[in-house]
Amino acid sequence: MWEGGERRRFSPGIRMKLFGFLLPLVFLLIVTVAYAVTEITEFALRRDLLQRGAAISRVVALSAGYSLLSGDRLALDRLAAETRASAPDIVFVAIRDVSDVVVAHDRISEHGKPFSAPESSSPRGIFAETRADEVTRDGRNLIEYTTPIAFAGKRVGTVALALSTEGLSVAQRSLRRRIVATSAVILGIAFFGTLVLASLITTPVKRLHEAVLSLGTAETFRPIPVRISDELGDLTRNFNRMAETILSQKAGLREQARRLEEAYISMVRVIAASLDARDPYTLGHSTRVAKLSCELGRRLGMDEEELMHLERAAIFHDLGKIQTPDDVLLKEDRLTRAEVEQMRSHPADGTDILRMAPFLQRYIPVVRAHHEWYNGDGYPDGTKGAEIPPHAQIISLADAFDAMTTDRPYREALSTEEALEEILRFKGTQFSPELAEEFARMVRELPPMDEATLKSMAL
Ligand SMILES: [Fe+2]
Structure with a gap:
């Protein structure tokens, strides 16, 4: 087996x-x-x-x-x-x-x-x-x-x-018959006696064995009852004490790890927000992308834990732009080929930053793939269809929609409906057809985002 x-x-x-x-x-x-x-x-x-x-x-x-x-x-x-x-x-x-x-x-x-x-x-x-x-x-x-x-x-x-x-x-x-009969009776008694004796000796050991196995995954520990006062009883009592200590330390470590993770996430949130703030046109972009992504994720039936990871990945998606020079990032004129290449390196740069922190590594595939296209024409790897992580496909939609609906130096913001039409025009090429349809339905059902809402989402 x-x-x-x-x-x-x-x-x-x-x-x-x-x-x-x-x-x-x-x-x-x-x-x-x-x-x-x-x-x-x-x-x-x-x-x-x-x-x-x-x-x-x-x-x-x-x-x-x-x-x-x-x-x-x-x-x-x-x-x-x-x-x-x-x-x-x-x-x-x-x-x-x-x-x-x-x-x-x-x-x-x-x-x-x-x-x-x-x-x-x-x-x-x-x-x-x-x-x-x-x-x-x-x-x-x-x-x-x-x-x-x-x-x-x-x-x-x-x-x-x-x-x-x-x-x-x-x-x-006659003597032999009686001895054989007596021996058979004694053997029967010995059989059950041995069974009971083996059970008496091994039951506490078995309980200890099961408790040790469960200790690796258990969140709480129910002490093993101690009914004997011999060496096994002492061993069980000591094990109970040890298990309680281990679980209490495990809980402490888990809490510390959670706090550390929160601290990392908060730090990266601040970096992402600062990054958005470098360019007045992208102020609050990551937060809005995160909100739209989570809204779509919720409609797709994701649970709270998955939504949390989607939200974080959306916040981090443009983290790599920290390495993009201001004269490229903020350039109002048309970018040269070399500058386009510099801009296009931000998904890979983002993964390099995330790789530094163990807690953030789970977001690497999503951040790396958020500019991939459904038909394989995206970058940096040219992956397509189901090869692109679902979270990256969702963030890609929210990212494009937010970019289109905010003013840029080279053009004015599109209206919500115009942006959705663009998105639907690119379904099957840039976006997953099903996700693009669902995204459009979702945005049309959402209340319109006014200036105050956008500002409240900026940080
Ligand atoms: Fe990006």
Whole structure:
């Protein structure tokens, strides 16, 4: 998008940047904590399972020693069956003799068989004299505990007890589901919390940013409300004070510039009036040209500011004549070619004078062009039609009309109607046809200018 001739690239605001920075950080933190909680809890569950199975196996081993030595198979079977029934996750309980032949089992069919090896096995720890292995039997994952049976310091057999890991898996899945659900809720809260936090931090900064932007063009300043008492609050308070100082100084500077401009304008008005007064025939000329120009400008719908500039340009239009020598300016006889050239240099001379003051430079194009003709036959640049500034076209009409309706050394003044006929005769050549028509209509509607009016317009 083009703004002020400069392409603006999309740039996220400070709120979005803060939000974009904080949210991944919070997300990472929550995921890390959830992962750590899951790992610790699962480790605890697994350790509890291992320790519980080892404890049961040890109790069975302690209970089985005497019965095994005395050959009381019935007691051993009952021990195996009761142990098997004591917890739902116990898969089997087997008591083997030193030859690894099963002498008691919760399943009678296993009696007398060699204790079979698992399909796969990996050690999971040793708890006192009990060893725990994770094994696979008949496609099921089990934790198998092996505890030696000792009697009077002599090993007489082995207890093998297996626990199912399904309960552990179920507990782990349930745990993970709860952790994921809790994490999602915390993430949602963190999302809105981060949004609110980013907003809380950046709103005062955003207000400051908008205030700084508006300070360049604003005439008045409404202090930013301060609702916080931290560094941002102090910054806002200081900004409010600074903005008020800047605006007050700006207003002072504007007023000084206006006064300076007025002083310049007044000075040039005096110069223009003095210039008119050099020649008794042109006394009050600039003022009359200004009045007629403004009258036409008003009819054309110009606002007050534009009329002010038109009036000033009209007052200044012949300023360059200050450089025209008296013997040329006041000469009553016909001018020589060189003298005509000297007279014709006054629009350019006027612009040189206006160029010296920055406030007056805006009038340069109009002053330079006030002797240009609509058809391009004028001077000094030979511009034509719409190339000639509208204010210059208006002043040209008023200038010609005033020159014709005042006495000159070489001729008497024309009447108003005669002068208007001349103007209309030159429409399309010297003057814009539309402006010439409008000027004639205007003058015909104006009250006749008597001697007193002319005198009152002289200075
Ligand atoms: Fe002139």
